[in-house]
Amino acid sequence: MKSYYLLFILFVIYGYTFAQSETNKILDYPSYSDTISYSGCDEIFAKTPKAEDLIIYSDSIIDFQNIDTRVPLKLKFNWVFEGINFDGYTGYNSIGVESFEIIKDNQRKDKIDLVDLINMDADYDYYIEETEEVKDVPNKRIYLTDLNLDSYLDIGITEGCGKSCHKIYFLYNPIKQTFQKAHKSYNFIRPIKYECQDDKIILYSYAGGSAWYTIYHAKIIRQDSLEFYQKFEFNAGYQGEKYCLHIYENAIGDSIKIDTIPK
8 A cells, every 4th residue: 555655646746846847948939020930830720721811991791601611600890980181181080890790690699899999090001912002091900810729710900009019809719609809818919939739839929028128928828718838038238238138937937047148
């Protein structure tokens, strides 16, 4: 009997040690980029449809099956725009798309109001690559992207812009066959890299910064939410700009590595 207890204790110690080593393993953070990079995600890409962003400038119904045959939905975007003319220019004070409806089998399944979620006004021109035209009309861009890397396209809409712009996301739920507002853990996510491993997918996100420092977060994708995994802070102005400071923290905020690098 004692041998069983000993084996159990050794198993617990090994499991804890392995978990700690995984948690404290320094990740390979990418540099900031407007283009998202991917590592080891080819299998998911093979199942993910390629689609251009939607440009909405009037009441519009989009048959999503034309984009992804697996999604038996239509999306109805409700357009409301208030233009104000002054000094020869056209101003606006409207988010453009104020709501969108999710339609299945010609029946409205859900309606998502955007008035309290979006504070970014409609854009006022967009570029058409095929004809090399710039259309000078109010419009709203609906971003189609697989945010949680499940091979289904999700919806992103620019929420607002301060020091940087952020999007609000609606993830497609293939079980319920509808789009749902993403979990709060996706708030202010700006993906710069996805790393697909055998047991997990890590999303690297730009979390903010200034002229002197940059912060990155690494999170693990868990079904409908993100689990915080690690933080990396790069400080380029440490001690009078003589050094660069690299600080790595684990999920509970403990420093796991600090490097001071001479310039």
